[in-house]
Amino acid sequence: MAYRPEEKCPALLIVTYCVEMGNRSFSWYGVFAILLGSGIFKEEKGMHRNNVSDPYDYSPISRHVDGQNGEPCIERGHFFPPPSYYASVISHLLSQPDANSELEPNFLLPSLQNTERLFQSSGNKTFSKEASTLSQLPLYGMSNSSQFHNEHLQAKRARVENIIRGMSILPNSIVPDTFGESDEHHTEKEKNYRESKRKQKPPHQQSPHETPLARPGKISIQSDECLQLKKQLHLLQHQLKQLGKKFLQPCELSDSSPCQGSMGKAMYLLKEKLGQSLDNSSQAIVSNQLQDLSWKNISKTEGSKLSEKEAAVTDSHILTSEDSTLSEILKHELIQVVTQAVDSVLKKVLPDSPDLPSQMCNAPPVTVSSTGREFSGAGEKISRKWLPKFSSHKASTSRITEKPPGFPTYPISSKMERRSQANCPLIMTSEVQGNGIISQMLLCSQNGPWGNTPRMASSPESLDVPWQPIKLKSSIMRHQRHPVSLKLSEMESFASLAASKAEFSEMHGAVNEIPFPSTHIQEALTPGHLRKAKLMFFFTRYPTSSLLKAYFLDVQFTRCVTSQLIKWFSNFREFYYIQMEKFARQAFLDGITDPNDLIVSRDSELFRTLNTHYNKGNDFEVPDGFLDVASLTLREFFGAIKGGKDLDPSWKKPIYKIISKLDGKIPDTFKSSSCLQEAIQG
DNA sequence: GCTCGACCTG
DNA sequence: CAGGTCGAGC
Helix, strand or coil: CCCCHHHCCHHHHHHHHHHHCCCCCCHHHHHHHHHHHCCCCCCCCCCCCCCCCCCCCCCHHHHCECCCCCCECCCCCCCCCCHHHHHHHHHHHHCCCCCCCCCCHHHHCCCHHHHHHHHHCCCCCCCCHHHHHHHHCCCCCCCCCHHHHCHHHHHHHHHHHHHHHHHHHCCCCCCCCCCCCCHHHCCHHHHHHHHHHHHHCCCCCCCHHHCHHHCCCCHHHHHHHHHHHHHHHHHHHHHHHHHHHHHHHHHHHCCCCHHHCHHHHHHHHHHHHHHHHCCHHHHHHHHHHHHHHHHHHHHCCCCCHHHHHHHHHHCHHHHCCHHHHHHHHHHHHHHHHHHHHHHHHHHHHCCCCCCCCCCCCCCCCCCCCCCCCCECCCCCCHHHHCCCCCCHHHHHHHCCCCCCCCCCCCECHHHHCCCCCCCCCCCCCHHHHCCHHHHHHHHHHHCCCCCCHHHHHHCCCCCCCCCCCCCCCCHHHHCCCCCCCCCHHHHHHHHHHCCCHHHHHHHHHHHCCCCCCCCCCECCCCHHHHHHHHHHHCCCCCCCHHHHHHHCCCECCCHHHHHHHHHHHHHHHHHHHHHHHHHHHHHHHCCCCCHHHCCCCCCCHHHHHHHHHHCCCCCCCCCHHHHHHHHHHHHHHHHHHHCCHHHCCCCCHHHHHHHHCCCCCCCHHHHCCCHHHHHHCC
């Protein structure tokens, strides 16, 4: 049987990542093994390559550098047995629901002894020349063994075997020292050594000291451990079931829910197919996986490639190409789920590793749908595209109703910048870290403060909210299906989950950026301060440093802080003037002649743009004074453009001078550290 | 020489 | 949003 690199198994690749990146997330093995064993995890062509330009480079290891000689310890290449091999392994596991039945270690590890021989070999090099004996071994059906005479390739193979062995012998999913030696060698010193070694670099290969596999006479122990692995698999099955149920519930509640779409169809198709080949246990797993996928699908709001797939499913080819369709859907979804999950967890588990994990795999371009800006579609009314609304009595006469050639389309950012927070955050505190990913997801689903998130995502708040300011409408409420005030105590409880104050500050900003009411003088500006500064911009465009000091009483003003605040306002002005110029030019191009036609009202496009920038949550009522200033600014720009003054390089300066005199009084509520809530509440 | 603000860039 | 540059004003 010819070996084809296309047959390499991504699930095992991911497992390899887990092992290498810290030996801490062993429970993943079970998950991926099940995914693999289910037969539904197939490689998306090119998705998991380490090197995009190299169709054969699937090895995350290849980027690691050997600490001794500076060379890549393992070159890219083909070292994975075909997936059918692993599939048979997993199937074997799954087909033995009896936890007491022992698993033959050699079934998992066909070249066990030779691996041992490899690791028993001594020498300065990690893989000595003795390893070449491996080339005499069966090569997983590869027809041409000569290519494996290369030392590096042998090393690869041995390494993968080592990983597989780790899978088979390790009972505890959360034991960090996955490949530790036996107890008698577990001196504290060694533990520390491994710990530090892990921190220094992602472990790219197991040294002879670190592999228990090099020790003969361990088969019985390994059998016990295989037993435990099986138990773990069953536990994972159970967790998967729970997870699936959890996520499928909202799907089943509504007939019109999106799970009736492609994923529902995919589930049906797959269940039918699997019924022919998998035993009940496997079916349950796969079914639950699909439920999970359905949930993921629900949480998608737009821009999913799946919609294309969905179209493919619903078309008439369904009966003739259902296999490929099913495969496509599942591949896409699985890869997304797995990649995101891996990234999330590894980021948390190994925060010190700079090249993890989004970079580590040259990640498959799993597109978490961008929350970036979109541009107005063709349906947008021309009268609102650019313009501050005309005064009503003139609108009928001066409004442009046709789009002139070359009419630029501007972003309607107000709608688009609403952040999609569909992702259920994985809270990786020390308490939950040990529970494995599924437990975490369950935890998140049940207890997490964002527990409603998946459902929210499935039915996001209407984007077409009236553009009038909505008081008391915090962005937290926007993100909750059933608005619940987030009280201080709750915020603090979140804080307790964070490892550090800085982390909380970050999370705090991410949640809503409402300044944490505190008398504590902060040494640095927070996202809350930024938000406050933006709102202050509605009142003042050119604040002095003394004014800023008067309004940021909870900040310890240093030179750095002051300049940062000044810089913020500089950036605010920059955006403001850019928008003014843009809209003024467009008005000019549209044939407006009278500057008095230009009025920035609350439902004008310009206002939307500005409001989105400075008042993202739309939870602050923009003062009328700002509208007046904006209108004046727009007219000044318009007048200058109309008069051809923009030919002068410094034509904006007079405008800046005018606008700088229009600063108004900032409400005193901004002075209090909890000003934002007060300001929002009016 | 210093500060400030606009402008450019990543 | 932050860093750097440049010119203007004092």
